[in-house]
Amino acid sequence: MFHSFGFLFILGSLMSEYLNNPEMKKIMNKIKATFLLATDLIRERKIFGLSALDILSKTIMGALLVILIVSMMPHERLFEYGNLMVGSIAQEEIIAPFTFPVIKSQRVLEQERQYAWKNQPAVFRKNPELRGIQEIKLKNFLGELTAFFQKGIEGRKKMRVQRDQTTEMDQLDSLLSQLSIKYNLVLSRDDILFLFKLHQNKKLKDFSRQLNSGLLVLYNRGILNIPKSEIQESKITLIQDGLEELFETQNLLDGEEAEAFLEEIVKTRIPGNETEIRLAFRIIFQFFKPDLIFDKDLTSNRKEKAVREVPTTSGFVHENQRVIDSHEIVTEEIHQKLQSLAIALVEKNAGRSGWYQFLFYLGKYLFAMMIIFIIGFYLSVYYPKLFAQPKMLWLITSVFLIQFLATILMQDVLHWSYLSIPVTMGPMLFSMLLDASIAFVGTIMISLVLGAAGGNNFLLALMAFVVGTIALFSVQKIRNRGQMFRAILYILLGYALVNFSYGFIHYESLQQMLRNFAFYLLPNAVLVPTAVFLLIGLFEKFFDVTTDITLLELSDLNHPLLKRLSVEAPGTFHHSIIVGNLAEAAAKEIGANSLLARVG
Numbered sequence: 001m002f003h004s005f006g007f008l009f010i011l012g013s014l015m016s017e018y019l020n021n022p023e024m025k026k027i028m029n030k031i032k033a034t035f036l037l038a039t040d041l042i043r044e045r046k047i048f049g050l051s052a053l054d055i056l057s058k059t060i061m062g063a064l065l066v067i068l069i070v071s072m073m074p075h076e077r078l079f080e081y082g083n084l085m086v087g088s089i090a091q092e093e094i095i096a097p098f099t100f101p102v103i104k105s106q107r108v109l110e111q112e113r114q115y116a117w118k119n120q121p122a123v124f125r126k127n128p129e130l131r132g133i134q135e136i137k138l139k140n141f142l143g144e145l146t147a148f149f150q151k152g153i154e155g156r157k158k159m160r161v162q163r164d165q166t167t168e169m170d171q172l173d174s175l176l177s178q179l180s181i182k183y184n185l186v187l188s189r190d191d192i193l194f195l196f197k198l199h200q201n202k203k204l205k206d207f208s209r210q211l212n213s214g215l216l217v218l219y220n221r222g223i224l225n226i227p228k229s230e231i232q233e234s235k236i237t238l239i240q241d242g243l244e245e246l247f248e249t250q251n252l253l254d255g256e257e258a259e260a261f262l263e264e265i266v267k268t269r270i271p272g273n274e275t276e277i278r279l280a281f282r283i284i285f286q287f288f289k290p291d292l293i294f295d296k297d298l299t300s301n302r303k304e305k306a307v308r309e310v311p312t313t314s315g316f317v318h319e320n321q322r323v324i325d326s327h328e329i330v331t332e333e334i335h336q337k338l339q340s341l342a343i344a345l346v347e348k349n350a351g352r353s354g355w356y357q358f359l360f361y362l363g364k365y366l367f368a369m370m371i372i373f374i375i376g377f378y379l380s381v382y383y384p385k386l387f388a389q390p391k392m393l394w395l396i397t398s399v400f401l402i403q404f405l406a407t408i409l410m411q412d413v414l415h416w417s418y419l420s421i422p423v424t425m426g427p428m429l430f431s432m433l434l435d436a437s438i439a440f441v442g443t444i445m446i447s448l449v450l451g452a453a454g455g456n457n458f459l460l461a462l463m464a465f466v467v468g469t470i471a472l473f474s475v476q477k478i479r480n481r482g483q484m485f486r487a488i489l490y491i492l493l494g495y496a497l498v499n500f501s502y503g504f505i506h507y508e509s510l511q512q513m514l515r516n517f518a519f520y521l522l523p524n525a526v527l528v529p530t531a532v533f534l535l536i537g538l539f540e541k542f543f544d545v546t547t548d549i550t551l552l553e554l555s556d557l558n559h560p561l562l563k564r565l566s567v568e569a570p571g572t573f574h575h576s577i578i579v580g581n582l583a584e585a586a587a588k589e590i591g592a593n594s595l596l597a598r599v600g
Contacts, residue, residue, distance in 0.1 A: 057390045061397040062372045068404045069368035070361075072411075072453035084324075086335045087507035094323040100344035101313035105336050109312060116306040122233050123295040123302065124224065126240040130291045131219045138215060138287045141183050142208045148175055149199045185286045187279075194275055207276065210269050214284040217265055224254045225290035238292065252292065259285060317341070367452065371445050378441050386434075395543040396442070399429045402535070403446055407453060418460050419520035422528040423450065424491055427468035428475050429532060432547050433539055436476060443468040463498045470494035475529070488529050495521040 084090060104112070172189055179185050198204040222238075224231075231249055238245050253261055266281045317323060317337055324334050349356070375396075379387040386392045403426035410416045426446045430439035443465060451461025471494070474487035499521055503513040536547055 054388075054390065058376070058393065061393055062369075062376070065372050065397060065400055065404075066365065066368040068401065068408075069371065069449055069453075070364045072404060072408060072449065073364050073367075074453075074455050084330050084335065084338055085506050086330055086332055088330050090324045090326055090328050090330060093326045094338070094341075096317045096319055096321045096323055096341065098344070098348070099319045100317055100341060102315050102317060102337055103340040103343060104312055104314050105332070105339075108314075109310070112310050113307045116310050117303050118232055120233070120299075120303045120306040121235045121237040121246060122231055123237045123239065123299045124292045125295050126222070126238055127291045127293055128240065130289055131216075134219075134287050134289060135212065135215065137183065138211060138283075141179070141185070141283075141287070142204075142211070144179075145195060146199065146204065149196055149204075183286070185283065187282075191279055194279065198276075207270075207280070210266075211280060211284055211287075213269065214262065214265050214280065215288060218258060218262060218284070218288050219291060221258075221261070222252055222292050223258045223288070223290040224252055224292045224294070226254065226294050227256065228252075228254045239295075255290065258288070258290075262288075313340075368449075371449060375441065375445055379438070383438065391543055392434075392545075395433060395539065395545065396430075396438075398539070398543075399426055399433070399442070400446075402426070402429070404449070407450060411453070417516075417520055418454050418457060419463075419516055420524065421450065421460065421464075422524060422531070423447075423460070423464035424468055424471035424524075424528050425532060427472040428529065429535065429539070431472035431475050432532070432536055433543075433545055436472060439472040440469065443472060459498075459502050462502065463495070466498050467491060467494040471529075475532075484529065484533070488525055491529065492522065492525040495525055 172192060175192065176187055176189070179187060195204065195207075198207055228249065234249055235246050236249055236252070238247055262285055263281055266277050266284070270277050270280055317340070323337050323341065324330065328334075330338070376387070379393075379396075403422075406425060407421050410421050411418060423446070427439050427443040430442045446468065447461045447465035450464045451457055454460040471487070471491050474490040475484075477483075496517060499517050500513055502508075503510075503516075539545065540547060
């Protein structure tokens with residue numbers, strides 16, 4: 001990045017040196033003179049009595065707006081029954097023009113996919129070698145223990161009597177250490193002494209057989225290597241020797257259940273002696289390892305495949321079959337058929353020839369040009385002086401551009417809900433920069449464009465018209481902060497009226513209406529007027545217009561110029577105040593702009 005800046009700096013230096021060359025200055029002056037001459041010639045040239053420069057300027061403005069409006073509109077033919085919602089009543093019979101599949105709703109499809117995911121059994125693999133390995137380990141453990149007892153030092157019985165002898169205790173500790181390292185089995189001296197007593201009483205072999213038997217019982221039952229709480233499926237698939245078999249999850253044991261199961265087995269087979277039961281349980285459980293191993297990758301692959309195989313359609317509507325009869329209530333099933341028909345029409349129209357596409361785009365351009373023509377015609381008839389000023393026309397064009405670009409940002413770039421579109425921005429700017437009548441016509445045009453851009457979205461068009469009209473009248477003659485908050489309150493009320501009236505008509509739930517109002521309309525009503533008040537200053541600076549806000553700033557008696565006048569020419573200052581008040585009173589009587597009369 002720094003290399004790029006360095007390159008640009010060097011390039012800029014070379015360009016500056018090149019442009020400062022006397023010969024280059026002469027060339028630039030000639031180009032500038034040629035441009036000014038061409039501008040004068042275009043301005044002087046008349047076409048039907050109008051300046052060619054004026055026609056060119058208005059053509060550029062109109063072309064910008066037309067292109068932007070066309071880009072906002074849908075790129076395919078709209079479904080003519082898109083206004084039918086669940087609970088509404090069809091005004092006419094709808095017959096399927098061709099056979100089309102009924103696409104499942106997103107909610108139903110998601111439910112079926114979740115069901116397919118959940119009911120695809122988890123896959124476990126049985127480790128056939130683990131049982132033999134653990135049996136050998138247990139046998140080796142018991143063999144080493146027996147060998148220790150048989151090959152002990154002379155007089156093993158002294159282990160009972162003389163437990164404090166150093167040599168015997170050292171050998172015993174060495175054995176415990178070896179068992180802990182080799183078999184991960186922690187036993188105490190008392191445990192070894194108890195086992196030694198069993199060996200002396202010829203009971204160690206029976207004890208060993210009970211250990212082997214308990215281990216085999218666990219392996220015959222099969223133990224899962226993960227807790228059941230992590231298994232959502234009611235069944236599992238067990239793969240053993242290349243064969244697959246389904247098992248009920250509840251019939252298998254996990255580690256915690258295996259521990260309780262083993263405890264019952266040991267108590268049943270070794271009754272009476274608590275020490276013997278405790279030792280048997282500890283040894284068996286230590287040598288047992290779960291043999292049903294969860295195959296996470298294979299399970300995920302099978303679940304994903306099951307989800308992919310869920311069909312997205314549920315039957316067909318055949319050609320000439322009735323979709324809905326006239327005066328019939330639209331149910332969820334019928335509404336889904338209508339939505340499927342809309343998608344099928346879009347796909348069919350996409351394959352049409354270029355002639356149909358040409359007519360489609362021609363219609364969009366004609367719509368956009370009609371909108372621009374109506375605005376231009378209205379201004380030329382009722383505001384001819386304003387229509388003759390390119391600067392003011394650029395102001396109007398800029399307001400439309402800001403409104404339409406904000407719509408594109410919300411709808412196409414951020415993909416937010418259409419309720420987040422700032423429909424009051426254009427009307428408020430028109431009202432504060434120009435007047436209410438121009439703002440009202442502009443609001444109508446904005447409503448038509450937004451409704452068309454939203455795919456014949458009646459709610460969006462209605463909201464833009466109603467709330468925009470309320471907004472343009474609420475921001476007129478704002479002179480203090482309280483009036484600004486009142487305007488926000490009026491806009492909020494307008495949003496609420498449109499939202500709830502439309503919701504009641506279309507049987508929307510109260511929760512949905514409140515959610516729309518809280519998440520979209522409430523922030524819109526507060527943030528958009530704030531943004532408009534910030535934009536007003538930019539428009540005043542760039543287009544040299546004066547709003548009531550600027551007039552209020554100029555009428556402030558703390559203005560440096562007025563304070564200087566009150567000190568250096570108090571008589572003139574007092575006289576100016578009196579004359580301004582008289583002019584304000586007179587303007588109020590005749591309905592003129594009293595603030596402009598007093599300040600101007």
